[in-house]
Amino acid sequence: MSKGPLYGANVFANGIRQHYLRYGGKGPVVILIPGITSPAITWGFAAERLAEQYDVYVTDVRGRGLSSTGPDLDYGLDAMAQDVISFSNALGFNKPAIVGHSMGARIAMRAAVSAEGAFSRLVLVDPPVSGPGRRPYPSKLPWYVDSITLAEKGIDAEGMKAFCPTWTLEQLRLRAEWLHTCYLPAIVKAFEDFHNDDIFGDFANLKQPCMLMVAGRGGVIEAVDEQEISGLNGAIEITRVPNAGHMIPWDDFDGFFLALGDFLSR
Template identity: 80%
Template sequence: MSASLLYGANVSANGIRQHYLRYGGKGRPVILIPGITSPAITWGFVAERLADRHDVYVLDVRGRGLSSTGPDLDYGLDAMAADVIGFAQALGVGAPALLGHSMGARIAMRAANTGGEFSRLALIDPPVSGPGRRPYPSKLPWYVDSIRLALAGIDVEGMKAFCPTWTESQLQLRAEWLHTCFEPAIVTAFEDFHKDDIFPDFATLKQPSMLMVAGRGGVIAPEDEAEIRGLNPAIEISRVPNAGHMIPWDDLDGFFEALGDFLSR
């Protein structure tokens, strides 16, 4: 167990149980919102580094990890954004920074644009697919097939077929926790990548914001960057040239170099 991991806990917020892991405990608060099939524990290696300077809260998004799940919940973007607003209010952390990866970045933007009080946003390679746009490069069966295997019980060797470049420890965590990702929640989020146009959210961000682009991710293209700059000229854009969409997994040092001091300014 990491020395910077203080504890895991649950809080009732926005009408559901939200589970989180807290790292560090000192410095400015940061809420880390993972992506579509990443329970909080899988971001521990990033939170440990952030905890050197920040009070870090890593969320289990609804339908994942130890947070509320099941067929009766709304898994749309607005509901997940309301969870983040409710979470920050329930814990009384003031105006935290948000660091969201992929789906988590979309959640962060929507939360900031719907009444949440947040100091700044680090948006890590958010899907920019949407109506009339090119599709998200990953395919739904990649998620669904791996979740179903995890529900039955999958080992590290089986997980390598889905994440061949990951380290042994990263594969172990994914094999252990992927079964907690509720398939309908994942399907809804994936479909919303194509139904919910996120570009208007860039235009209305008031907080200092950074967009981090994976050089080998195929998620954000140069024309997307140009459109985002046109919508919000104040947004900072950084790149991690040698990383795919799962940036910290591919290049952890590159991720932190691109992030720089953004969260602590």
């Protein structure tokens, strides 16, 4: 049975309302940044496991969940990275760790590079490595647009199954309930930036301990990418979850935590 978060709350940081869910409440602080269409609550099942050892804060990235949204906001990578820096400062954290998934991993990297020394360590879970002149991100934009458009009108778990056929009923229900909170222009901007923002320079400039977690069946990060990343920054620890697609903890929950190991508490 899910225990749920300790509480949800909002903080005004970087000029917007940032909503978050707090799990655990004890141990070192970990900020968890979800991916492109994952409101904070959809990461609850993984946050609860992390909360056995850490004080976990899962954020709603701007334009998603209960954080600020609308046509007047900047949904670029730099703005989202500054959100994380300001969020950490507003809550008085002292060098928290960050776990970021997909888009959230790109945000984590840009935040760490932009505010050197602000974060103790990073876990980058299958970040898109597409960019100018690079291999495109394997997911296609219509997959996001179509599912969000249906969610805005109202969709149930059975309807969502067409988009996420391997997910459990509980996961499908949660996505069907919350996907409508993903502001479509924010999603389109983030997807376009997967191809317009080259993050390999960020890999090179990371100074803190960093883990890159690769989905074995995701097709997002390939061997050639791992080689380039290692060449740019040999200190990055690369781990793999062989039987998982891009949504690693959804596909292989135990494999996700096996790959993570004790990295956050070393």
